[in-house]
Amino acid sequence: MEESEPIINSHALTRDFKDxxxxxxxxxxxxxxxxxxxxxPDGAGKTTTLRLFAGLLKITDGSATIAGFDLKSQPESIxxxxxxxxxxxxxxAELSVLENLKFFAEIYxxxxxxLDERTGRLLxxxxxxxxxxxxxxxxxxGMQKKLALACTLIHQPPxxxxxxxxxxxxxxxxxxxxxxxxxxxGGGTTIIVSTPYMDEADRCSRVGLMYEGKMVICxxxxxxxxxxxxxVIEILPVGWQAAHELIQDMPGVLExxxxxEALHVLVDSAEKRMPEIEQGLDAHGIQYxxxxxxxxxxxxxxxxxxxxxxx
Amino acid sequence: xxxxxxxxVTRKEVLHIFRDRMTFILxxxxxxxxxxxxxxALTVNLEHxxxxxxxxxxxxxxxxxxxxxxxxxxxxLYAQVDSLGEVEDLLLRGEIKAAVVIHPAFASDLLAxxxxxxxxxxxxxxxxxxxxxxxxxxxxxxxxxxxxxxxQVQALGISIDTVQPVDLRVRTWYNPSLEPKNDLIPGLISxxxxxxxxxxxxxxxxxxxxxxxxxLLATPISRIEILLGKMIPYIVVGLFNVxxxxxxxxxxxxxxxxxxxxxxxxxxxxxxxxxVSMGIIIGVFMRTQAAALALSFLLIFFPAFFMTGIFFPIxxxxxxxxxxxxxxxxxxxxxxxxxxxxxxxxLDILWPYAAMLFGLGLAFTGVAALFFRKRLA
Numbered sequence: 038m039e040e041s042e043p044i045i046n047s048h049a050l051t052r053d054f055k056d057x058x059x060x061x062x063x064x065x066x067x068x069x070x071x072x073x074x075x076x077x078p079d080g081a082g083k084t085t086t087l088r089l090f091a092g093l094l095k096i097t098d099g100s101a102t103i104a105g106f107d108l109k110s111q112p113e114s115i116x117x118x119x120x121x122x123x124x125x126x127x128x129x130a131e132l133s134v135l136e137n138l139k140f141f142a143e144i145y146x147x148x149x150x151x152l153d154e155r156t157g158r159l160l161x162x163x164x165x166x167x168x169x170x171x172x173x174x175x176x177x178x179g180m181q182k183k184l185a186l187a188c189t190l191i192h193q194p195p196x197x198x199x200x201x202x203x204x205x206x207x208x209x210x211x212x213x214x215x216x217x218x219x220x221x222x223g224g225g226t227t228i229i230v231s232t233p234y235m236d237e238a239d240r241c242s243r244v245g246l247m248y249e250g251k252m253v254i255c256x257x258x259x260x261x262x263x264x265x266x267x268x269v270i271e272i273l274p275v276g277w278q279a280a281h282e283l284i285q286d287m288p289g290v291l292e293x294x295x296x297x298e299a300l301h302v303l304v305d306s307a308e309k310r311m312p313e314i315e316q317g318l319d320a321h322g323i324q325y326x327x328x329x330x331x332x333x334x335x336x337x338x339x340x341x342x343x344x345x346x347x348x
Numbered sequence: 349x350x351x352x353x354x355x356x357v358t359r360k361e362v363l364h365i366f367r368d369r370m371t372f373i374l375x376x377x378x379x380x381x382x383x384x385x386x387x388x389a390l391t392v393n394l395e396h397x398x399x400x401x402x403x404x405x406x407x408x409x410x411x412x413x414x415x416x417x418x419x420x421x422x423x424x425l426y427a428q429v430d431s432l433g434e435v436e437d438l439l440l441r442g443e444i445k446a447a448v449v450i451h452p453a454f455a456s457d458l459l460a461x462x463x464x465x466x467x468x469x470x471x472x473x474x475x476x477x478x479x480x481x482x483x484x485x486x487x488x489x490x491x492x493x494x495x496x497x498x499x500q501v502q503a504l505g506i507s508i509d510t511v512q513p514v515d516l517r518v519r520t521w522y523n524p525s526l527e528p529k530n531d532l533i534p535g536l537i538s539x540x541x542x543x544x545x546x547x548x549x550x551x552x553x554x555x556x557x558x559x560x561x562x563x564l565l566a567t568p569i570s571r572i573e574i575l576l577g578k579m580i581p582y583i584v585v586g587l588f589n590v591x592x593x594x595x596x597x598x599x600x601x602x603x604x605x606x607x608x609x610x611x612x613x614x615x616x617x618x619x620x621x622x623x624v625s626m627g628i629i630i631g632v633f634m635r636t637q638a639a640a641l642a643l644s645f646l647l648i649f650f651p652a653f654f655m656t657g658i659f660f661p662i663x664x665x666x667x668x669x670x671x672x673x674x675x676x677x678x679x680x681x682x683x684x685x686x687x688x689x690x691x692x693x694x695l696d697i698l699w700p701y702a703a704m705l706f707g708l709g710l711a712f713t714g715v716a717a718l719f720f721r722k723r724l725a
Contacts, residue, residue, distance in 0.1 A: 093565055093566055093723055095723055125558075125562075127563040129360060136363065143352050144567045144569050145568065146350070172367075
């Protein structure tokens with residue numbers, strides 16, 4: 038990656054609410070064109086971080102520049118260059134799809150000569166053309182999210198700040214939404230997106246893991262997965278409770294997670310532990326359909342990192 | 349300031365008013381409806397008030413006096429009693445609102461032109477009907493006295509022309525029939541036009557509650573553009589009531605409209621500006637619609653009811669309240685509406701009130717803009 042001035046750059050960015058420090062000395066620099074995923078447990082400070090970047094909250098301490106403007110002194114210049122999408126659905130329910138788009142076009146001073154062409158293109162892009170006269174209140178959850186995204190794109194901002202844009206949306210709409218994000222990413226837009234879904238984090242070019250207001254890790258997804266010291270063994274036992282209890286106390290086992298009927302066991306070395314587990318299960322008369330080596334997923338990495346910090 | 353931004357917010361808000369049933373009713377229907385209801389509730393004519401009579405005189409004169417008192421529709425003779433104890437009993441049980449006590453010397457004093465020994469007892473807990481009864485009794489007594497006076501003067505052989513009885517005539521200007529509703533309805537307009545102000549407070553709180561304000565604050569629109577864009581539609585739509593109410597007042601309540609309608613309309617625009625800017629202050633400070641609603645009643649409707657002189661004369665209030673009343677748009681507008689409806693005065697008289705309204709509107713809008721931050725917390 039060539040070294041240029043980062044499009045978002047924060048130094049010791051801090052925000053307090055009454056008694057809590059929601060964002061604690063955040064240092065992050067994001068290059069133009071990145072698709073940056075913001076993950077972390079609820080209350081880690083993801084929403085506050087995005088709101089700070091959007092100029093919606095006053096900075097308690099520290100500083101940040103966004104698109105070359107100082108966040109503290111020039112928030113309105115920044116607002117013209119970002120598209121911000123709040124977590125909650127925040128469009129006008131009584132307005133139609135097209136009326137919502139045109140409203141934001143006027144607020145963002147979109148040239149009237151290109152307005153029709155651009156709304157048409159965005160409707161098409163979001164797959165909302167045939168619903169353009171429908172009231173926003175009567176759209177499905179997925180369509181509402183796509184409309185909200187279209188509204189934040191109306192002024193073609195170089196930076197997008199999206200706060201959990203796919204929460205509460207069905208998997209198909211979720212995939213459609215991410216395909217749109219990939220297109221935008223391909224077009225050079227810088228995207229910062231917070232998400233509770235680890236498969237989404239995996240699609241980002243870089244992931245920042247937040248915990249208690251701090252950025253704990255900030256790296257490409259594969260690097261985060263590689264940080265996990267250990268390997269994952271997947272077991273399909275008959276009745277997982279007994280197997281879970283047995284395995285979690287065995288030597289070399291770092292973490293046991295359940296996936297439906299399956300157990301994912303994080304161990305220091307699969308080569309060494311797999312036979313031990315097999316012997317243990319046999320000794321206790323616990324039957325199993327299969328045992329195999331699995332790849333570490335973002336989900337395991339995330340839970341493992343968070344539980345490390347909690348201990 | 350970008351007119352395009354203001355227009356975008358205004359147009360969106362108009363669509364909201366017409367598409368959201370609650371807002372539509374609150375802004376367009378409620379003011380006129382409430383005015384109708386209150387006008388009826390507050391101007392019921394008093395009739396058939398039950399009274400008792402305690403006649404110690406039992407003369408021809410006293411009996412004819414009693415007959416005359418209850419001759420009309422206003423007072424009904426509920427009972428003729430023999431003691432004050434009975435009077436008290438009836439008053440306490442609420443069966444009568446007033447009692448007339450005729451003293452033993454009633455006839456003789458009257459005929460000798462020594463006056464009229466008469467006592468009226470009223471239920472002070474119901475001053476309206478009691479006071480009305482006293483008025484009626486006094487009116488009848490006056491008629492009887494003048495009849496007797498004329499007769500006695502003639503009997504004494506004096507020419508009526510040489511006697512100069514006091515000729516007292518009360519002449520009421522502007523509301524000659526002293527109809528309470530003539531005075532009340534123009535005053536009530538200032539009260540019911542509080543509803544557009546309430547709506548604007550609610551709409552801003554609504555945006556905050558539903559997150560649409562967060563989205564709006566993340567755009568480069570300026571604070572004053574948001575506020576003006578929100579205020580303008582409620583002023584304009586509120587004017588529907590400004591047109592409806594005089595029509596209703598004239599055709600339905602037969603209230604005179606002596607002034608210039610165009611002047612009334614334009615001064616109402618200024619009044620609505622002042623009221624709506626009061627509403628926007630509430631919207632700026634309150635986080636939820638419930639809180640905005642509660643504060644609107646406290647700051648808009650409650651003072652409009654008690655402090656603007658619609659029902660209670662401002663002159664009778666303590667100085668501190670009178671000063672406070674000056675800061676309420678309704679105080680000035682009540683003078684304007686009564687002036688235009690009843691007196692028919694023009695801008696030469698009303699300009700100071702119009703100027704006060706405009707000044708209040710500017711001040712309120714300024715305060716709202718000052719405290720409205722383009723941030724969330």
